[in-house]
Every structure is written in C-alpha cells, then in structure tokens.
Amino acid sequence: MTGTREAEVARSFVTLASSLANGYDVVELLDELTTDCARLLDVASAGLLLADARGVLHIMAASSEQTRQLEVFQLQRDEGPCLECYRDGTAVSVANLDEATDRWPQFAPAARSMGFASVHALPMRLRDNVLGALGLFGTEVGALNDDDLALGQALADVASVALVQDKAAADKAIVNEQLQTALTSRVTLEQAKGVLAQLGALEMTQAFTVLRNYARDHNLRLTEVAQAVVARSLPAQQVLDHARSRGSSRA
Amino acid sequence: MSGLDQLRRDLGAAMSGADSALAAADRLCQACVELLEVDGAAVSLVHAGSSQGTFGSSGELSRRLDALQFTFGEGPCLDSVRDRTPVLVADLADPTEQRWPAFRGAVLESGINAVFALPVAIETSPIGALDLFCNRSGALTAQSMSGGLLAAELAALPLLDLMAAGVAWDSAGQSDHGWQQLASLARVEVYQATGMIMAALDISPTDALVRLRAHAFAYGMTASEAAWAVVERRLSLDSDDWRSEPGQPSAGSR
DSSP states (O other): OHHHHHHHHHHHHHHHHHHHHHOOOHHHHHHHHHHHHHHHSSSSEEEEEEEOTTSOEEEEEESSHHHHHHHHHHHHHTOSHHHHHHHHTSOEEESOGGGGTTTOTTHHHHHHHTTOOEEEEEEEEETTEEEEEEEEEESSSSOOOHHHHHHHHHHHHHHHHHHSOOTTOOOHHHHHHHHHHHHHHHHHHHHHHHHHHHHHTOOHHHHHHHHHHHHHHTTOOHHHHHHHHHHTSSOHHHHHHHHHHHHHHHO | OOHHHHHHHHHHHHTTTOSSHHHHHHHHHHHHHHHSSOSEEEEEEOOTTSOOEEEEESSHHHHHHHHHHHHHTOSHHHHHHHHTSOEEESOTTOTTOOSOHHHHHHHHHTTOOEEEEEEEEETTEEEEEEEEEESSOSOOOHHHHHHHHHHHHHTHHHHHHHHTTTOOOOHHHHTSOHHHHHHHHSSHHHHHHHHHHHHHHTOOHHHHHHHHHHHHHHTTOOHHHHHHHHHTTOSOTTSHHHHSOTTSOOOOOO
C-alpha cells in the first residue's frame, strides 16, 4: 500500500507542477487539490476557502458535498477551524471534535452530525500573505500523523504558488486581484454548469465533465469555455453536441 | 475588534428593520454619512433593461446630485458602472477635471468638492453605484475607502430587490443581518441555479439571480433553499411563475 501511496503522491505533485509550467486553470487545479488531499491523506474529505481583497472568505473547492456544506457553515456562522486558521495564519488541529464544543459551539455539533470526528486546517500561505485555508475532515477520532500534515501543507503551498501566477507579485494588491479572478472564475464555472445541466438535462457532475472535456479536446482553459458559455459566445448546444459525438465515437 | 470589523458590523446592521428596499437603501446611505467621514451618499441602479435612477440617499441634496447624472447622461457613477471600477474625484474644482462638464458644474455649485463613485455588483455583473459626496476636497482616508467598498457590497441587496419591482420586501427575510443575506447569495447552488434559469428563460445572469431571489421571497424560502429546489429539479422552470417579469401579472408567453 505504501508503494502505491508514494506513487500517487508523486503523481499529484507532477500534475501540480506540470499545470504550473503549462498554464492551467485555477478552478480545476484547486478542485484537484481537494480531491488529492482526500485520497492521499488519512482524511475523508477536504475543502478550500479563499479570501477576497477585504479578507472575506469564500468557498473555492470541496471534495464532497458534505465538506462544502461544512465550509459554508463556518462562513455563515463566523466560527470554525478554517476561519481560525486563516485569521492566525497557523495550522489548527483537533483530534476529537467532541472536545471542541466550547471552542466552536455551533460548528462542532454540526460537523459531528455530518459524521465527522476530527478536523485539521492548514493555511494557504504565500510569503507574508495568508490567502485562505485548507480544511481536512476525518471520520475517525485522532490527530493526523506528521507525514500527512507535512504532505497536506506541501500540497497547499504548491497550490498557493499556483494561485498567484505572478511569482514576483510582492504587491498585496496584485495578489488580491489574482485571488479575485480565481473566485470569479468559480462563479462563472458554476453558472456554466447550470446552463448545460438545464439544456442537456444533466446532473451537475456530468455538466462539469462535459465542460472539461470540451476544454481539453479544444485545447482551451476550462474557465475560458465556462465564460464563453455564460456570455453565449459559445452556444451551450455546441458543447453538448461535442459530448454526444465524443461519447458515440467511443462506443 | 479592529475598526474595519466594527464598520462592517455597523454597516450591516444599518439596513435591518427597514420596511422596504427603498428604506433600506436610504438607511445604508445615512450610515455612510455617520460612519465614513462623508457629507452625503446615494445609491443608484444602472442595469441595462431595468429602470435606472437614484433609489437611496442620505438626504435631499445627495439624491438630487445623484439624479443629475441621469439627467445629464454623464457622471462618475455611470463611469464607475461602465468600467466596473471606483471613480475617485478628490478635487472636482481642479480645472483639468473635464470628464463631466455639465454634472461637474452643477455639483460644484451645490458646494460639493469631492465625489467618489464605487461600483455595486452582483456576482459578476455590475448593477449600480454608491456615490459619496464631500463638501471639502481631498481623498478619502483608507478607513473610509474600505468602509465605502463594504457599503457598496451591501447596497447590492436593496438594488437586487428593486430590480424585482413589486416583490414584497419580506420583513422576516430582511431582518437578518445584511452580510448573512449576501452570504446566502454567494453560494455554489445559487450560481448553478442561476445558470439553469439563464438557460431556461434565455436571460442574463443578473436577471436570473433577480428571478431566483424573487421566487424565494414569494415562497418564503432563502435564496439558497430556492436554488437547491431548482438544482434538484423539485421546482419546474417551465411554469409561468418564472416566465413572468417579477412583480408584473403573468404574461403567459415567452
């Protein structure tokens, strides 16, 4: 198992590194990051919050629906490990959520009721800036081992670098602008998924696949395709037709 | 708590308890004057396809000055919406300032020497602007600027509801803290449902969001609950409920 895991870790970093080198789509990259975390670390799921220019956090990616809800819950109730992690810029580790009810009277019971028993939050850092937080949710009581924590932080660090494309960006304003672009991309992507889901009678995950395949097959970035669908410069029907022809050519 | 956190809280609380979208917009503008070291504030709606104009103000002068931009067809608020960026005029009397000759003259005559227009946007679409007026020339302090941007964010709520003209201002829904309502609009399911409504009704993202929120109000749901119902296809988008312009009798045709 260890050998397999090492190979998977290596593959994750290769994917992240190659997307850095080749131009990449931020939304897709962060989606992959949370999926990678859930698969590689000893946690059930992962979610990622990013801050906008005013320090308000927004959900950017989540490996599961439950995690997404928990991240949103923290934002709405203004309490929880990811918020603390972002505010302090340091990792937050809670091995047993049952013992965290005083700390987070609303979050802890909500997380427990969704079947989670432990939580860890790692800061997304770029030099002195904290960009957001990566939440790791486990279904078993227990702290993450040091290797997993280090690997999670390494993945978060690589993603932070990827997020701020201009490596020389020392200016907080430029960093903020690029984060805002990432957040806006997320909105557009979800809208485009909705358009395709409605028109093609698809589930949201199918709509995402259709969109991503269209982008890959045409050598376009996912965000570009999503923007074109929302702006109607690319007819949604064309994207759906492509998916259909792709499917039939495989069959 | 930092000064900005306190500002955020105070601005958010300013709109609660208002009995209409118009009253909420007024209260937000009054809060700007109390909290941001400005002498007047106004909110205007500038969205293609909707009625344009001034919808909230801290007082009569601010309302009149803001409305002048629509009379003259020029002004920082219109530029701010068009360019999706703040338009900051620290010294309107500066002779090199020639962008809005008619508007500038009228404003200076009223004793206002600085104007700051901040765009109000919903999701990715600009829908209006918040105008801040100062008697004295000079830039906004960093704190006032940050507070102004927060107020511009909050201003989206009453503008959104004004776009759905005729929808009753739901006092239960509106009693929530303004930031919570904004948070309920900034959710993945809301974006997805917006996309579905766009495709079903062939309308823009902003109009789709207006319909979603209007529908949520009409059925006593939060925007997020209505969005889930759309995404899970428990709410049909084929009904006249969705087709009709919000607040107007059902037209029954596309």
